[in-house]
Amino acid sequence: MQTPDRSLDQMRDTAPLVQNITNFVAMNVMANAMLAAGASPAMVHAREEAAEFAGLAIALTVNIGTLSPDWAGAMTDAAAAANDHGKPWVLDPVAVGATTYRQTVAAQLLALNPTVIRGNASEIIALAGKDASGKGVDAGDAVSVATDAAAVLARRTGGVVAVTGQTDLVTDGTRFAEVQNGHPLMPRVTALGCSLTGIVGAFVAGQDPFEATVAALAFYGLAGERAANGAKGPGSFQVAFLDALYTLDGHDLARGARIVLS
Numbered sequence: 001m002q003t004p005d006r007s008l009d010q011m012r013d014t015a016p017l018v019q020n021i022t023n024f025v026a027m028n029v030m031a032n033a034m035l036a037a038g039a040s041p042a043m044v045h046a047r048e049e050a051a052e053f054a055g056l057a058i059a060l061t062v063n064i065g066t067l068s069p070d071w072a073g074a075m076t077d078a079a080a081a082a083n084d085h086g087k088p089w090v091l092d093p094v095a096v097g098a099t100t101y102r103q104t105v106a107a108q109l110l111a112l113n114p115t116v117i118r119g120n121a122s123e124i125i126a127l128a129g130k131d132a133s134g135k136g137v138d139a140g141d142a143v144s145v146a147t148d149a150a151a152v153l154a155r156r157t158g159g160v161v162a163v164t165g166q167t168d169l170v171t172d173g174t175r176f177a178e179v180q181n182g183h184p185l186m187p188r189v190t191a192l193g194c195s196l197t198g199i200v201g202a203f204v205a206g207q208d209p210f211e212a213t214v215a216a217l218a219f220y221g222l223a224g225e226r227a228a229n230g231a232k233g234p235g236s237f238q239v240a241f242l243d244a245l246y247t248l249d250g251h252d253l254a255r256g257a258r259i260v261l262s
């Protein structure tokens with residue numbers, strides 16, 4: 001398995017162009033997080049150009065946080081184009097369990113076999129068609145409760161599923177990894193899950209999806225730990241978090257990643 005520090009270095013060496021079709025809340029937060037980490041984000045969602053841009057970008061991320069019909073069409077077009085071009089793409093099924101419309105669009109996206117699905121436990125459980133306890137965009141279920149749903153989705157899509165929360169879980173249906181990095185201030189700042197999806201997109205570009213996803217989660221969680229050191233609350237944490245994504249290097253990650261494989 002490639003070590004997470006090598007994955008980080010490879011991502012930074014290539015500074016991949018990642019197309020993101022994300023939500024209105026996340027757009028700025030996510031672009032800044034991706035830039036700080038060393039990637040090159042582009043938020044491109046018009047249906048007239050989304051698929052064409054997917055051919056230019058190295059990877060695509062799709063997030064259903066503030067969904068509307070026009071955007072949903074751009075999402076399926078871009079994901080299909082990414083598949084046609086052999087580019088990896090990452091699905092963030094924000095609040096999928098909340099409404100029938102989200103479930104319908106998420107099912108269309110799932111049928112396009114995302115390379116990686118990244119969501120909180122309630123989203124992963126709902127996406128697998130089971131009863132979840134999500135509260136809008138926030139999780140109401142523990143990550144451990146989503147293990148079976150994650151494995152089912154991974155086998156169904158042939159991709160990787162990452163369930164995030166207090167301790168993260170990554171699986172490709174066969175391999176499982178627990179990523180123990182992170183800090184409780186992270187879910188107190190909006191769009192940090194969405195931003196992580198963008199970071200995963202940057203790591204999977206040209207890398208093994210399972211290894212790259214594990215590395216991205218460890219890197220992100222460790223940046224959260226570093227940022228929390230000295231933060232007074234969500235406001236100062238958010239600023240320090242951007243700095244930590246920028247300053248954290250391969251040596252820090254090799255020392256600080258807490259990953260358990262099974």
Ligand SMILES: Nc1ncnc2c1ncn2[C@@H]1O[C@H](COP(=O)(O)OP(=O)(O)O)[C@@H](O)[C@H]1O
Pocket residue numbers: 119120121137138139164165166167168181182183184185186187191192193194196217220221
């Ligand atoms: N209670 C927690 N303790 C430590 N890290 C957390 C906690 N909750 C979430 N995180 C971290 O926050 C990041 C975003 O995950 P999450 O909050 O699950 O996403 P979302 O915002 O989509 O619900 C991940 O890196 C995750 O590990």
Ligand SMILES: Cc1ncsc1CCOP(=O)(O)O
Pocket residue numbers: 023025026065066094137189190191192193194195
């Ligand atoms: C608050 C909100 N409402 C619709 S999308 C969104 C952002 C959700 O971000 P995250 O899933 O990263 O917490």
Ligand SMILES: [Mg+2]
Pocket residue numbers: 094119120137193194
């Ligand atoms: Mg989310």
